[in-house]
Amino acid sequence: MDYQEYRQSLNQKLAERVERELADFREDILSKSPQEIYDAAYQIILKNDIAECFSDADYSPQAAKALMKSPNLLQDIYEEWIEREDSHMDELRQTVADFKSYMVKTEKILSGKER
Template identity: 90%
Template sequence: MDYQKYRQSLNQKLAKKVQCELADFREDILSKSPQEIYDAAYQIILKSDIAECLFEADYSPQAAKALMKSPNLLQDIYEEWLGREDSHMDELRQTIADFKSYMVKTEKILSGKER
Protein backbone atom coordinates (compact mmCIF):
# COMPACT_ATOMS: atom_id res chain seq x y z
CA MET A 1 0.00 0.00 0.00
CA ASP A 2 1.44 3.37 -0.94
CA TYR A 3 1.69 6.26 1.51
CA GLN A 4 -1.38 8.17 0.28
CA LYS A 5 -3.63 5.09 0.48
CA TYR A 6 -2.23 4.28 3.92
CA ARG A 7 -2.85 7.85 5.07
CA GLN A 8 -6.37 7.82 3.62
CA SER A 9 -7.10 4.47 5.26
CA LEU A 10 -6.05 5.72 8.70
CA ASN A 11 -8.08 8.92 8.30
CA GLN A 12 -11.11 6.83 7.36
CA LYS A 13 -10.63 4.66 10.47
CA LEU A 14 -10.39 7.79 12.58
CA ALA A 15 -13.56 9.19 11.00
CA LYS A 16 -15.38 5.91 11.70
CA LYS A 17 -14.24 5.99 15.33
CA VAL A 18 -15.50 9.56 15.69
CA GLN A 19 -18.76 8.71 13.94
CA CYS A 20 -19.34 5.79 16.35
CA GLU A 21 -18.53 7.95 19.38
CA LEU A 22 -20.92 10.65 18.16
CA ALA A 23 -23.67 8.07 17.56
CA ASP A 24 -23.17 6.62 21.07
CA PHE A 25 -23.24 10.11 22.57
CA ARG A 26 -26.41 10.96 20.64
CA GLU A 27 -28.09 7.75 21.77
CA ASP A 28 -27.16 8.47 25.39
CA ILE A 29 -28.42 12.05 25.19
CA LEU A 30 -31.73 11.02 23.62
CA SER A 31 -32.37 8.67 26.55
CA LYS A 32 -32.35 11.62 28.95
CA SER A 33 -35.14 13.89 30.14
CA PRO A 34 -35.88 17.11 28.26
CA GLN A 35 -34.26 19.12 31.08
CA GLU A 36 -31.09 17.02 30.96
CA ILE A 37 -30.96 17.44 27.18
CA TYR A 38 -31.39 21.20 27.56
CA ASP A 39 -28.63 21.26 30.18
CA ALA A 40 -26.34 19.36 27.78
CA ALA A 41 -27.00 21.66 24.81
CA TYR A 42 -23.51 23.21 24.88
CA GLN A 43 -21.90 19.78 25.01
CA ILE A 44 -24.08 18.55 22.14
CA ILE A 45 -23.09 21.47 19.91
CA LEU A 46 -19.40 21.31 20.81
CA LYS A 47 -19.08 17.58 20.28
CA SER A 48 -20.82 17.91 16.91
CA ASP A 49 -18.43 20.73 15.98
CA ILE A 50 -15.42 18.72 17.15
CA ALA A 51 -16.55 15.76 15.06
CA GLU A 52 -16.99 18.00 12.01
CA CYS A 53 -13.45 19.36 12.43
CA LEU A 54 -12.07 15.84 12.72
CA PHE A 55 -14.01 14.70 9.64
CA GLU A 56 -12.63 17.60 7.57
CA ALA A 57 -9.01 17.07 8.59
CA ASP A 58 -6.40 15.08 6.73
CA TYR A 59 -3.99 13.88 9.40
CA SER A 60 -0.62 12.27 8.93
CA PRO A 61 -0.56 8.54 9.73
CA GLN A 62 1.29 9.31 12.97
CA ALA A 63 -1.33 11.86 14.04
CA ALA A 64 -4.29 9.68 13.07
CA LYS A 65 -2.85 6.74 15.03
CA ALA A 66 -2.21 8.94 18.06
CA LEU A 67 -5.76 10.34 18.00
CA MET A 68 -7.26 6.85 17.67
CA LYS A 69 -5.54 5.82 20.92
CA SER A 70 -7.87 8.08 22.90
CA PRO A 71 -10.56 5.90 24.52
CA ASN A 72 -13.17 8.62 23.91
CA LEU A 73 -11.76 11.21 21.55
CA LEU A 74 -14.80 13.50 21.50
CA GLN A 75 -14.98 13.61 25.29
CA ASP A 76 -11.24 14.14 25.67
CA ILE A 77 -11.19 17.03 23.18
CA TYR A 78 -14.37 18.48 24.75
CA GLU A 79 -12.72 18.47 28.18
CA GLU A 80 -9.60 20.07 26.70
CA TRP A 81 -11.82 22.76 25.15
CA LEU A 82 -13.50 23.47 28.49
CA GLY A 83 -10.08 24.25 29.91
CA ARG A 84 -9.59 26.86 27.18
CA GLU A 85 -13.11 28.25 27.11
CA ASP A 86 -11.98 31.70 28.19
CA SER A 87 -10.74 32.40 24.67
CA HIS A 88 -14.20 31.56 23.36
CA MET A 89 -15.75 34.02 25.79
CA ASP A 90 -13.18 36.67 24.87
CA GLU A 91 -14.06 36.22 21.20
CA LEU A 92 -17.77 36.46 22.02
CA ARG A 93 -17.27 39.63 24.06
CA GLN A 94 -15.29 41.17 21.18
CA THR A 95 -18.00 40.22 18.69
CA ILE A 96 -20.63 41.86 20.90
CA ALA A 97 -18.49 45.00 21.27
CA ASP A 98 -17.92 45.15 17.49
CA PHE A 99 -21.62 44.71 16.79
CA LYS A 100 -22.52 47.39 19.35
CA SER A 101 -20.11 49.81 17.68
CA TYR A 102 -21.60 49.03 14.28
CA MET A 103 -25.15 49.58 15.55
CA VAL A 104 -24.23 52.87 17.28
CA LYS A 105 -22.51 54.15 14.13
CA THR A 106 -25.43 53.04 11.94
CA GLU A 107 -27.87 54.79 14.25
CA LYS A 108 -25.84 58.01 14.10
CA ILE A 109 -25.72 57.86 10.30
CA LEU A 110 -29.45 57.19 10.03
CA SER A 111 -30.30 59.99 12.43
CA GLY A 112 -28.11 62.42 10.43
CA LYS A 113 -25.67 63.08 13.25
CA GLU A 114 -22.71 61.62 11.39
CA ARG A 115 -21.79 61.64 7.75
Protein backbone atom coordinates in the same frame (compact mmCIF):
# COMPACT_ATOMS: atom_id res chain seq x y z
CA MET B 1 -0.84 -0.26 -0.22
CA ASP B 2 1.22 2.87 -0.80
CA TYR B 3 1.78 5.64 1.74
CA GLN B 4 -1.08 7.85 0.54
CA GLU B 5 -3.58 4.97 0.64
CA TYR B 6 -2.33 4.02 4.10
CA ARG B 7 -2.71 7.61 5.27
CA GLN B 8 -6.24 7.85 3.84
CA SER B 9 -7.17 4.53 5.41
CA LEU B 10 -6.06 5.65 8.86
CA ASN B 11 -7.85 8.97 8.53
CA GLN B 12 -11.00 7.17 7.44
CA LYS B 13 -10.80 4.84 10.46
CA LEU B 14 -10.30 7.83 12.72
CA ALA B 15 -13.32 9.65 11.26
CA GLU B 16 -15.46 6.51 11.56
CA ARG B 17 -14.43 6.08 15.17
CA VAL B 18 -15.38 9.66 16.01
CA GLU B 19 -18.72 9.17 14.25
CA ARG B 20 -19.37 6.02 16.33
CA GLU B 21 -18.53 7.92 19.51
CA LEU B 22 -20.86 10.72 18.43
CA ALA B 23 -23.65 8.22 17.69
CA ASP B 24 -23.18 6.66 21.13
CA PHE B 25 -23.26 10.11 22.70
CA ARG B 26 -26.46 10.99 20.82
CA GLU B 27 -28.10 7.76 21.91
CA ASP B 28 -27.18 8.48 25.52
CA ILE B 29 -28.41 12.08 25.34
CA LEU B 30 -31.72 11.06 23.79
CA SER B 31 -32.40 8.81 26.77
CA LYS B 32 -32.24 11.85 29.09
CA SER B 33 -35.02 14.11 30.32
CA PRO B 34 -35.77 17.31 28.41
CA GLN B 35 -34.06 19.34 31.16
CA GLU B 36 -30.91 17.21 30.98
CA ILE B 37 -30.86 17.59 27.20
CA TYR B 38 -31.26 21.35 27.54
CA ASP B 39 -28.45 21.45 30.09
CA ALA B 40 -26.22 19.49 27.69
CA ALA B 41 -26.96 21.72 24.67
CA TYR B 42 -23.48 23.26 24.59
CA GLN B 43 -21.87 19.84 24.82
CA ILE B 44 -24.09 18.54 22.02
CA ILE B 45 -23.12 21.41 19.72
CA LEU B 46 -19.43 21.16 20.53
CA LYS B 47 -19.24 17.41 20.06
CA ASN B 48 -20.96 17.73 16.69
CA ASP B 49 -18.45 20.44 15.71
CA ILE B 50 -15.54 18.31 16.90
CA ALA B 51 -16.79 15.35 14.85
CA GLU B 52 -17.09 17.64 11.82
CA CYS B 53 -13.40 18.52 12.19
CA PHE B 54 -12.56 14.86 11.69
CA SER B 55 -14.78 14.37 8.65
CA ASP B 56 -12.21 15.92 6.31
CA ALA B 57 -9.04 15.50 8.37
CA ASP B 58 -5.79 14.58 6.70
CA TYR B 59 -3.45 13.64 9.54
CA SER B 60 -0.15 11.87 9.17
CA PRO B 61 -0.27 8.15 10.01
CA GLN B 62 1.65 8.89 13.21
CA ALA B 63 -0.87 11.56 14.29
CA ALA B 64 -3.89 9.42 13.38
CA LYS B 65 -2.52 6.47 15.35
CA ALA B 66 -1.77 8.71 18.34
CA LEU B 67 -5.31 10.13 18.31
CA MET B 68 -6.83 6.65 18.11
CA LYS B 69 -5.09 5.75 21.38
CA SER B 70 -7.45 8.03 23.27
CA PRO B 71 -10.06 5.90 25.06
CA ASN B 72 -12.83 8.38 24.16
CA LEU B 73 -11.50 10.85 21.64
CA LEU B 74 -14.65 12.95 21.37
CA GLN B 75 -14.95 13.39 25.14
CA ASP B 76 -11.23 14.01 25.60
CA ILE B 77 -11.20 16.78 22.99
CA TYR B 78 -14.39 18.26 24.45
CA GLU B 79 -12.77 18.38 27.90
CA GLU B 80 -9.65 19.98 26.42
CA TRP B 81 -11.85 22.62 24.77
CA ILE B 82 -13.70 23.37 28.01
CA GLU B 83 -10.37 24.09 29.71
CA ARG B 84 -9.53 26.63 26.97
CA GLU B 85 -13.01 28.06 26.56
CA ASP B 86 -12.13 31.54 27.88
CA SER B 87 -11.05 32.73 24.45
CA HIS B 88 -14.55 31.96 23.14
CA MET B 89 -16.11 34.35 25.65
CA ASP B 90 -13.50 37.01 24.84
CA GLU B 91 -14.37 36.70 21.16
CA LEU B 92 -18.08 36.86 21.93
CA ARG B 93 -17.68 39.96 24.10
CA GLN B 94 -15.66 41.62 21.32
CA THR B 95 -18.36 40.74 18.78
CA VAL B 96 -21.03 42.29 21.02
CA ALA B 97 -18.90 45.42 21.47
CA ASP B 98 -18.26 45.67 17.72
CA PHE B 99 -21.96 45.26 16.95
CA LYS B 100 -22.87 47.90 19.55
CA SER B 101 -20.41 50.33 17.95
CA TYR B 102 -21.85 49.59 14.53
CA MET B 103 -25.41 50.18 15.73
CA VAL B 104 -24.49 53.43 17.50
CA LYS B 105 -22.66 54.68 14.40
CA THR B 106 -25.59 53.67 12.17
CA GLU B 107 -28.05 55.45 14.47
CA LYS B 108 -25.95 58.62 14.39
CA ILE B 109 -25.79 58.53 10.60
CA LEU B 110 -29.54 57.93 10.28
CA SER B 111 -30.50 60.60 12.78
CA GLY B 112 -28.16 63.09 11.08
CA LYS B 113 -29.86 62.47 7.74
CA GLU B 114 -33.29 63.00 9.25
CA ARG B 115 -32.54 66.58 10.32
